[in-house]
Amino acid sequence: MNRKQVKELWTKPVPETKYLNADNVARYRLILRYFYENHSKLKYWLKVEEVHEGVMNWELLSGYTLEQCQRDLEVLTEWKNLNSRHDGGRATTIEEYLRKRYRYQITPYTIEIERMLESLENIQGYGGSLEPTLLERLSGYVRQIRDTDDWKDGEALLLWNDLQLAFRQLHENASDYLASLQTGKAEELMLTDQFLVFKDTLTHYLRNFIVVLQRTGGQLEAVLRETEADVWNRFVQKVVADEARLPSLEEMIPDEERFERHMEEWSIFVHWFTGKDMEQSDVVFLERATKDSIAKMVKAALAIQEKHRFGISRKRELDYLGQWFLRLDELTDAERLFAHTYGLYKTRHFQGEGERTSDSADMSMWDEVPIIRELRSRSRVHRKTGGTEAIRDRKEQQQKAKQAFLAEKSLENDILQKWLRLGTFKVSELERLTSLERKFLLFWISRCIANRSRTTRTPDGLEIVLQVPGDGKRAYLTCEDGTLEMPDFGFVVKEVSGK
Secondary structure (H helix, E strand, C coil): CCHHHHHHHCCCCCHHHHHHCCCCHHHHHHHHHHHHHHHHCCCCCEEHHHHHHHHHHCCCCCCCCHHHHHHHHHHHHHCCCEEEEECCCCCCCHHHHHCCCEEEEECHHHHHHHHHHHHHHCCCCCCCCCCHHHHHHHHHHHHHHHHCCCCCCCHHHHHHHHHHHHHHHHHHHHHHHHHHCCCHHHHHHCCCCHHHHHHHHHHHHHHHHHHHHHHHHHHHHHHHHHCCHHHHHHHHHHHHHHHHCCCCCCCCCCHHHHHHHHHHHHHHHHHHHHCCCCCCCHHHHHHHHHHHHHHHHHHHHHHHHHHHHCCCCCHHHHHHHHHHHHHCCCHHHHHHHHHHHHCCCCCCCCCCCCCCCCCCCCCCHHHCCCCCCCCCCCCCCCCCCCCCCCCCCCHHHHHHHHHHHHHHHHHHHHHHHHHHHHCEEEHHHCCCECHHHHHHHHHHHHHHHHCCCCEEECCCCEEEEEECCCCCCEEEEEECCEEEEEECCEEEEEECCCC
16 A cells, blocks of 8 residues: 555545444453453454353443344444454354354454554553653764774664664653643642652752753764764665565565655654754754753742742741841941841932922922933833944953853852762761862751652762761851751762663
8 A cells, every 4th residue: 555545545434343343342342352352362353152251240231232232243343343244163064054153353453452452442641752862872873873884684673673763762652741730630749749859850850951962962973963864864765665575465565655755754763863954853842842841840849938938927037037126236237247147228219309490398299390311111122213323342241251160060060069079978977168169068957858768969960879877966057157956967978870
């Protein structure tokens, strides 16, 4: 059957699906499910008595007779759900042979329909997953196609099937998983306190997928763009040759049509990673959707935390602050404490009186000369002015910001390497820390406490395990900006892979 004949089938009815909405749908579905289960057990041809007995064993029908089962099998045969053949194996007379005794077999169309129904019965949500290993596997497949010149018989077809399976799993599972984060059930979960425990694990899961997607997706795009088209054409021709060697009882598809079909599938795979014409690739859309999911979860977590803070009494804190002010003897110290506590007042602008044109006290304000002040729009929408503006060179500011960012990252990396070299340590064993080191330590403690396993991972590939003292021992953490009292936590810092 060529491609044109396949398209013609799209406009025709499918009689094999009639049994799903017929009057006796319960009987028809039970019969075909019994055929489907026996087909899975490699038992293909069934007699009427076997079908009737198997359906009645499920105890879902009452008063179902053998004659009714015979008529149902004939109807399903008419609808092309079953194939029938005459059964004369046990006939001892001509009359018995001529009597209507048939065996029945489920058709390929109905097998796929029942398989689909079986899958639908097990669906409880969108499901899906984000599997970075599929991206790495696809990258390996594409590189193998590019670097292989001499294909052995069957190798190209096997690699083609593996590539198509991994590609299908990647975009279907990713789409289903991201869709599951937009369901009403997910929205309800994001409003509960339980989500705070789940957020870190889910965020790490999504962030890890984005890292692999950015790295592997870019590599795949480069390989697909830089490799000549003849390399892919030769591979697809080898796949077609391997398929032609497979023995098949069905009508053989011409090699030209098979080649065109596979090249169309290959172009879909290429455009998924490289884009088409002026459109962005699906990798970009997948990365953007994953980042939006992370932002949505972080926003939900902040909303929960703000809800907890709202209405909390600050009486004890204010009383402590008031006692602190009372203990100060110098006004300068009190002003410094006030500045650290409340900061600067918000700036206010006051408009003075305008120019008066008369000294008469009886002159109405409506007779005064108006004071004209230009008001600028507070709208966030930028409106272009009528004139032209010069292009500002911001390279110097960008370079300074870049240098400051790199310096900060270098300092953070030095701190992380310091913890990594220590490996295992306790709070009581630490010397005086800088404010940045204290920030890292407290951040790790909060992340580990929020996780049931008391572990967390950093984007730099470090795993931190928090050990809570069982005896309730406490320790003092000395920092450059003060001293903290806390439990004598133990830490285990080690480097792990990015999986």
